[in-house]
Amino acid sequence: MINVGVVGSTGRVGSLLIDDLQSDEQAQLSACHVFDELKKSVPEGTVVTNEMKVLLESSDVVIDFSAPVATESLLTEIVENGGNKPLVIATTGFNKHQQNLLLEASKKVPILYATNMSLGVAVLNKLVSLASKTLREFDCEIVEQHHRHKVDSPSGTALTLAEHAARARDLDLDSVRVSGRDGVIGARTKDEIGVMSLRGGDIVGRHTVGLYNDGEFIELHHTATSRNTFSRGAIKAAKWLVNQEPGLYSINDCLGL
Ligand SMILES: NC(=O)C1=CN([C@@H]2O[C@H](COP(=O)(O)OP(=O)(O)OC[C@H]3O[C@@H](n4cnc5c(N)ncnc54)[C@H](OP(=O)(O)O)[C@@H]3O)[C@@H](O)[C@H]2O)C=CC1
Numbered sequence: 001m002i003n004v005g006v007v008g009s010t011g012r013v014g015s016l017l018i019d020d021l022q023s024d025e026q027a028q029l030s031a032c033h034v035f036d037e038l039k040k041s042v043p044e045g046t047v048v049t050n051e052m053k054v055l056l057e058s059s060d061v062v063i064d065f066s067a068p069v070a071t072e073s074l075l076t077e078i079v080e081n082g083g084n085k086p087l088v089i090a091t092t093g094f095n096k097h098q099q100n101l102l103l104e105a106s107k108k109v110p111i112l113y114a115t116n117m118s119l120g121v122a123v124l125n126k127l128v129s130l131a132s133k134t135l136r137e138f139d140c141e142i143v144e145q146h147h148r149h150k151v152d153s154p155s156g157t158a159l160t161l162a163e164h165a166a167r168a169r170d171l172d173l174d175s176v177r178v179s180g181r182d183g184v185i186g187a188r189t190k191d192e193i194g195v196m197s198l199r200g201g202d203i204v205g206r207h208t209v210g211l212y213n214d215g216e217f218i219e220l221h222h223t224a225t226s227r228n229t230f231s232r233g234a235i236k237a238a239k240w241l242v243n244q245e246p247g248l249y250s251i252n253d254c255l256g257l
């Protein structure tokens with residue numbers, strides 16, 4: 001059995017992850033990191049802690065669906081204090097410092113970082129690379145829709161999709177991304193990639209990548225209808241990651257895409 005530690009265990013996804021682990025045949029919950037308190041029953045013997053060090057020591061692999069500051073303290077435990085367990089990181093909204101910390105930590109332990117744990121989005125990333133390159137003259141615009149509670153914008157998934165679209169055109173995303181239009185801003189520039197956010201209700205997650213030209217357009221949509229798609233994707237990633245060498249991996253590495 002693979003012992004899994006969870007960061008973000010009180011959260012929308014973390015809580016489902018704990019349930020999914022209870023019915024898994026190869027992985028089980030060993031430890032939960034809590035910021036405050038865990039208002040959920042967990043199997044007897046599960047370590048419940050507010051210390052990342054203890055969480056790491058109690059697990060074969062850690063899955064993180066939390067918040068950037070929480071992930072930062074998990075990564076710091078690896079980089080500065082000798083923590084040594086594989087990490088599946090699903091949290092989004094990192095700043096530059098946190099991104100660098102992720103890279104540093106991946107020199108010491110295997111880390112799979114994916115802004116979206118679904119198979120569908122992994123395939124969508126591939127389709128976007130192909131479409132963006134092949135349809136080089138088309139305007140590329142991305143729209144993401146999420147529930148009213150989501151705190152980061154644009155979504156991590158939308159940014160990853162935009163990275164794929166930009167890279168396929170040899171563009172630097174930071175130079176061409178537009179994430180808001182208001183007022184008399186002038187006509188659209190040729191290379192810009194719009195990445196726009198909509199928030200409302202209980203939308204689990206919907207991403208649309210559009211490629212628009214005169215006379216035709218195509219739109220590629222992915223809709224997550226259940227958060228279990230993410231929690232189960234992360235468990236699959238964790239089972240794969242425990243057998244890998246230190247390094248930074250993507251969900252595509254795990255899925256063989
Ligand atoms: N890669 C993927 O496939 C997916 C990624 N996500 C990402 O996962 C993250 C979590 O999403 P979601 O479950 O909806 O969010 P929630 O807000 O429901 O949960 C966040 C969790 O993080 C914990 N947390 C917040 N701050 C801290 C802190 N300082 N220290 C320790 N724990 C903390 C919260 O604890 P408490 O309850 O005590 O505040 C809670 O358990 C987001 O970044 C989201 O974008 C979400 C879905 C899919």
Ligand SMILES: O=C(O)C1=N[C@H](C(=O)O)C[C@H](O)C1
Nearest residue numbers: 092115116150155156157205
């Ligand atoms: O916060 C969410 O809910 C989600 N976050 C991830 C993101 O930022 O892309 C993945 C998914 O779309 C749900």
